[in-house]
Amino acid sequence: MSANLKKEKMLSIFHEKKEIFNLKEIEKFSVKAGIVLQSVKDILMDLISDNLVDSDKIGAANFYWSLPSKTYQTLITKNKELEMKI
DSSP states (O other), X not given: OXXXXXXXXXXXXXXXXXXXXXXXXXXXXXXXXTOOGGGHHHHHHXXXXXXXXXXXXXXXXXXXXXXXXXXXXXXXXXXXXHHHHO
């Protein structure tokens, strides 16, 4: 499975569930989706660096989330920026 396909599958997990997850929960759902356990954290960090997933540390735990509305707003903003360049 390619890295882009893994990113899409993990992002779809966030968008389908529309919940906040900790790392253990993400790993559990990702393995069910066919992503190898050893690559889950790397894929998650890639999604965070691409601003597709948000994260926050509360106490000793890290929490991750991504809502479809944020992705939509990001695409609209990027589209407007590209139109301005043209």
